[in-house]
Amino acid sequence: MNLSRYIDVIVLAIGAAVAIPLGAPVGGYAIGAGTWLLQRLVQGLDAHLIAKITAPVKHLGYSLFEAFGRVWLLAGGIIVAIVVGHRAWGLTAALIIVVAYSVSFAVRVASGPPQGRTAR
Numbered sequence: 001m002n003l004s005r006y007i008d009v010i011v012l013a014i015g016a017a018v019a020i021p022l023g024a025p026v027g028g029y030a031i032g033a034g035t036w037l038l039q040r041l042v043q044g045l046d047a048h049l050i051a052k053i054t055a056p057v058k059h060l061g062y063s064l065f066e067a068f069g070r071v072w073l074l075a076g077g078i079i080v081a082i083v084v085g086h087r088a089w090g091l092t093a094a095l096i097i098v099v100a101y102s103v104s105f106a107v108r109v110a111s112g113p114p115q116g117r118t119a120r
Contacts, residue, residue, distance in 0.1 A: 004111065008104040012036065015099065019092075027085045028092030035077025035093065036100045039070045074101075 012033045020026055046066040053059045074097050082090030 004107055007107050008100045009037070009040070011103050012096065012100055015096065025085060025089045025092050028081050028089030029096060031077055031081040031084070031089065032093030032096030033100075035074055035080075036097055038077075039073050042066075042070055042073065 016029060016033065020029060043066075046062075050059060050062050050066065053062060078090055078094045078097065081093035
């Protein structure tokens with residue numbers, strides 16, 4: 001198991017241990033972290049399904065659709081936090097998602113180009 005793939009999830013757990021005792025809204029943190037974990041689950045399932053597509057144009061199309069869909073899912077989580085809680089919940093959810101995304105992005109950049117697909 002490659003631990004670097006899950007650094008964003010580890011950061012979420014450590015962030016909860018630090019942010020909640022400092023006064024961050026628990027509901028906003030839960031919605032933000034839950035939305036991030038849900039999009040990670042969707043990412044894993046979609047990656048498994050998209051890997052079976054052999055046509056390059058279809059592969060690209062499905063990959064783009066999946067990536068933008070996950071962005072809308074994250075935005076929806078922030079909106080839900082605002083509607084269910086209040087602005088502080090929405091701000092907390094947004095900050096959690098931004099931090100998790102930043103960590104995930106940094107790991108992807110540091111790990112180099114994707115493996116498994118060759119140029120044709």
